[in-house]
Amino acid sequence: MSIDPNASHSRREFLQTAGGGLGGLALTAMLAGEGRSQSHHASKARRVIQIFCPGGMSQVDTFDYKPELEKRNGKPFDTDGTLQFFASKPGNCRGSHWKFRQHGESGRWMSDLFPRLATCVDDMAFIYSMHSKTALHGPACFMMNTGFTLPGFPSMGSWVTYGLGSEADDLPAFVVLPDPRGLPPGGIINWGAGFLPAEHQATTLDTSNPSQPIADLFPPKGIAEVTPTTDRAGLEFLQKLNRLHQQSRSGNSELDARIKAYEMAAQLQLSAPEATDLSRETAATQQLYHTDHPEIGPFGRQCLLARRLAQRGVRFVQIYCGAENTTAKKIRPNWDSHEDLSRDHGYWGAVLDAGASALLTDLKQQGMLDDTLVICTTEFGRQPAAQGDGGKGRDHNAGAFTAWLAGGGIKGGVGYGTTDELGYTAVENPTYSYDLHATALHLLGIDHTRLTFYHNGIERRLTDVHGHLIQEILA
Incomplete structure (x- = not known):
């Protein structure tokens, strides 16, 4: 074609x-x-809400607790001087900028960056051993969205709607809610249909313009x-x-x-x-999402809109928490914290914490969490060593990051895979996007090896020739 x-x-x-x-x-x-289309087996989830945090969220400051890194704080990370990070030579070891604590009946560790999300920990499954094939923002975003580092391949949302269609007759099957600050690294290619029929690419909605939510509607x-x-x-x-x-x-x-x-x-x-129209929601619901807050409100509105769309039959909703990394002004426009991680992650952490926790809480209250798969990921992680003037930032790290899932057939309060004692690289059950995608498709009733599209002589898949089901996080 x-x-x-x-x-x-x-x-x-x-x-x-x-x-x-x-x-x-x-x-x-x-x-x-x-x-x-008919699913390949009984599904646990009917729909997906995915939160994407572009820029590279630091695993060692958020979900992946590393007491050894804290012990070595200030000591050389690369004692023989042979390592080269993405944009810098390694600085000294730098422990988490936030204290870690255990939460819930599961006792899962989470940093104080996420006090609200920590209350949901027993509904969440963490993949600590995610890694990527690249430390470049655009290609890494492509890989997490499409399974390939090159542009031009269909996004996961496109594959899901190609396989399952939609439950709605009057709304798109696949909707993306970009960050109000702008598009993510790589732009609209992140949610394109690639070589799939064009009707499977996403429709973007503007949460900041209620009178014209869809351009030129x-x-x-x-x-x-x-x-x-x-x-x-x-x-x-x-x-x-x-x-x-x-x-x-x-x-x-x-x-x-x-x-x-x-x-x-x-x-x-x-x-x-x-x-x-978010004004149709109760005052209590709007307060839950902090929709009127000048900083965390925009993402809260995105999350609330995602719930409303899912409730009305939209199959796949993707929310972006961060935009293209254009310049480092007062606060970077995403999670890319090279200069000052406390400043940038401190800002974006509060944004994600409020919106994601409200979404999980609301879905549960609405009786939707059991059949809604929620995924939160970033394109790669950050280094355990310090970077920048004064050692306040962290460089890119394709070797390790954390993703979490909830709802829709996920076993809450569990973890899968591990990184080394400093959080530098995935060592137990290293996991690529292929495995995350294969697991998500399975929960939707799709065998990832059978969801194919013939293109240029190849039966193409979202998972390429890779991918395995992560049984350990399934309920």
């Missing part, structure tokens, strides 16, 4: 200019109810000539043009996706505003 991007580009520009209402949706997965205000009646007439005219155009291009999945998007325009103009 091949698509000519140049040929579709001019049509896309035309539709975005002339449509007055759905240009930004033309290539998204809007016909959510179509393509429902409604006609621009202030133009007298554009009314609901004329807008509907314009959509119908464009559909006629698209149908004529389609007759000689039956294999163009981008055109098919565009036509389906316009067919759902009227439904979306009704369903999207209702689904994204």
Whole structure:
């Protein structure tokens, strides 16, 4: 299956200019109810909410307790001077910037960076031995999202909707909520459909713009000539043009996706505003998510919106906690803490702590946690040694990081894999994204070896030729 991007580009520009209402949706997965497939086995989870923390969250300051690192604080990490980190030579060992404590009946360790999330520890399973093939932000984000370090491969959300479709008839099957500060490293490729049919790529929602949650969903205000009646007439005219155009291009999945998007325009103009209207929630629920807080409120709104979308049948929702690492001003726009980890992780830790704990608590109260798989990950970890002036930061570390899961068939209060005594590298059960993806697909009722798409002579998979089920974290 091949698509000519140049040929579709001019049509896309035309539709975005002339449509007055759905240009930004033309290539998204809007016909959510179509393509429902039979699962390979009984599922534990019906849907996924994934939290992605770009920039590289430090495992030794959050979830992976290393008392030996604390003992060696201030002592040389690389005694013979042969190591080279991603962007620096190793500094001295640096223990956690926050105290670790045991929590819950399970006694799982978590740092004081997450006081609220610590109350949910018995619902969470931790994979301490995650590692990546790269310490570059963009390629590492691609790997965690698509299983490949190169761009152009389908994201996990695309694979899930390709395999299962959606439970909603009037909302997209796959929705992404980018951080209000901007896109993550690698941009929209992180949630692209790659070589899968274009209808399986994500639709992005803007949580900061309630009146226009989806770009170009409604006609621009202030133009007298554009009314609901004329807008509907314009959509119908464009559909006629698209149908004529389609007759000689039956294999163009981008055109098919565009036509389906316009067919759902009227439904979306009704369903999207209702689904994204957080004011419909009770005051207690809004307070739980701290939606009015100037700093942690934006992520809280993303998490609350994710719950509302999942509640309405959206199959896969991805939330970004952090944006592209453009510059280090007062606080970095993500978890990439080279200069001052206490400053940057201190800020983002409070953001994640409030939103993620509220999400788990709310899902449980709504009776949704048992069949909603929640995943939280980053693209790689950080070094146990100090970096920067005064040794206040940490460099990239592809050798070790932590991911956690909850709900949807997950055994709470357990851990899987270990890193070495300093948290430098995964040593027991090293785990790649392939294994995390294989386990998530299994919980959704999908055998990762059987979810395939033939492309360029290869039966492609989300897990490539790798991946194994992590039985130890399954309920």
